[in-house]
Amino acid sequence: MAAVVITGASRGIGLATAREFARAGDHVHAMCRNPAGAGDLHSLAAETGNVTLHQMDVTDFASIDRAAAEIGDAVIDVIINNAGIVGNFEHQHIDSMDYDAWRHVLETMMLGPLRVTQALMGNLARSKAAKIIFISSEWGSSVYDSKGLYLYAYASAKGGLNRVAQLMAAQLRERNIIVVPIHPGYVRTDMAGPIADISPEESGAGIHSVTNSLTMADSGKFYRWNGTIHPW
Numbered sequence: 001m002a003a004v005v006i007t008g009a010s011r012g013i014g015l016a017t018a019r020e021f022a023r024a025g026d027h028v029h030a031m032c033r034n035p036a037g038a039g040d041l042h043s044l045a046a047e048t049g050n051v052t053l054h055q056m057d058v059t060d061f062a063s064i065d066r067a068a069a070e071i072g073d074a075v076i077d078v079i080i081n082n083a084g085i086v087g088n089f090e091h092q093h094i095d096s097m098d099y100d101a102w103r104h105v106l107e108t109m110m111l112g113p114l115r116v117t118q119a120l121m122g123n124l125a126r127s128k129a130a131k132i133i134f135i136s137s138e139w140g141s142s143v144y145d146s147k148g149l150y151l152y153a154y155a156s157a158k159g160g161l162n163r164v165a166q167l168m169a170a171q172l173r174e175r176n177i178i179v180v181p182i183h184p185g186y187v188r189t190d191m192a193g194p195i196a197d198i199s200p201e202e203s204g205a206g207i208h209s210v211t212n213s214l215t216m217a218d219s220g221k222f223y224r225w226n227g228t229i230h231p232w
């Protein structure tokens with residue numbers, strides 16, 4: 001049984017991934033901004049007995065430290081850094097940039113994941129098979145064709161996150177910690193809407209399967225949810 005931390009676990013891809021791990025018998029530390037309102041996570045906890053809820057906003061470092069303190073000295077085997085936002089959809093390009101929204105996107109998807117990971121490094125060090133997953137995006141790939149849509153804020157955050165993941169993979173190799181960014185697919189969540197390609201269940205099952213299959217030889221690669229390699 002692995003112990004898994006998932007951020008942004010209240011809905012969408014985070015919730016679907018939490019279901020996969022908890023139903024497989026792993027213990028999920030489900031991080032969410034509003035535990036009282038996270039009905040689906042409470043249902044999952046009642047169903048499996050494998051879920052602990054913690055309050056965490058990844059842009060609020062004090063809340064990260066509080067959640068880490070709740071976990072204490074327990075071993076953590078996997079961190080799924082999933083929490084994310086698109087930002088101000090209409091105003092993130094050359095003709096109109098909402099800079100406050102851009103800062104918030106960077107804090108949520110670049111700084112936050114690093115801070116969460118840092119707070120749990122001692123817990124990962126106690127694992128025999130530690131893995132750090134960053135839920136990235138094809139938008140963070142330098143070869144992604146955005147087909148006329150210009151999301152400077154979102155793309156820069158995921159591109160920066162990918163570089164952080166590459167550097168971290170190199171730095172943590174000697175500590176035997178696997179680091180991998182995963183593009184979760186174009187998924188029918190609140191973020192992408194009903195026109196997207198795949199269900200949250202398919203994405204969550206893929207993330208679960210890829211995470212479980214990773215070995216040190218895979219560290220520093222950029223994966224898709226379906227186990228194929230995404231170009232940087």
Ligand SMILES: NC(=O)c1ccc[n+]([C@@H]2O[C@H](COP(=O)([O-])OP(=O)(O)OC[C@H]3O[C@@H](n4cnc5c(N)ncnc54)[C@H](OP(=O)(O)O)[C@@H]3O)[C@@H](O)[C@H]2O)c1
Pocket residue numbers: 007008009010011012013014032033034056057058059082083084085108109135136137138183184185186187188189190191192196
């Ligand atoms: N959907 C796609 O097609 C797609 C494609 C590529 C990558 N992704 C990435 O996949 C991840 C999950 O996306 P999704 O589609 O599941 O989005 P979603 O349905 O909008 O869910 C976003 C999740 O992130 C949480 N969150 C947002 N800001 C947070 C913060 N500051 N602190 C903690 N939690 C926060 C939300 O919590 P609340 O419930 O409290 O708001 C929610 O649980 C994101 O990193 C996204 O960029 C998604």
